Amino acid sequence: GAVVSQHPSWVICKSGTSVKIECRSLDFQATTMFWYRQFPKQSLMLMATSNEGSKATYEQGVEKDKFLINHASLTLSTLTVTSAHPEDSSFYICSARVSRGANLNNEQFFGPGTRLTVL
């Protein structure tokens, strides 16, 4: 159980275009999902916390108008990188916490990640 999927797994786009990344919890409900960005040989940087039915909470320094997050249901959150530029090229990873049940470890389940390359 507790599987998180991301789509697409990789994407290459032209500078100035927008890219949407989907994060789904396949066998559980997640009121909260997290979006991270990871540059090569660096750790995960939290970008925003996505809450079902409400606005996302962005970390300091993350442009909310550039990285649009929508958490429309308990199993789906989307991240849209608007007007992408080469510096946005990175590995984007989402994670989800189990909303119900004995999540005694406060464990987050990570998606496989999406590698974005902006030309």
Place this chain on the structure above:
Amino acid sequence: GQNIDQPTEMTATEGAIVQINCTYQTSGFNGLFWYQQHAGEAPTFLSYNVLDGLEEKGRFSSFLSRSKGYSYLLLKELQMKDSASYLCAVWRVTGGFKTIFGAGTRLFVKA
């Protein structure tokens, strides 16, 4: 703010034991995670410590001292497949629930 420190790289020999240390300074501390991450893949959960002490799980053990802001991950009987990055992460409840990751320790296991 928060600060999480761990060594950048470590090298160990197959079959040996290695300890990866992590120190942290943060408000709203509510627990500490260790994750394993192979290159190009998402992190996988190893352990979660809330209370002081040692948690053992097979070849992996994790220790926490809340008063010292210190944790370590202990890997026994090292295998080549253990070569990966090990991420120390703090679970915070200030400003919402969130997990903040350290920079990670790249472990190289040699034959």
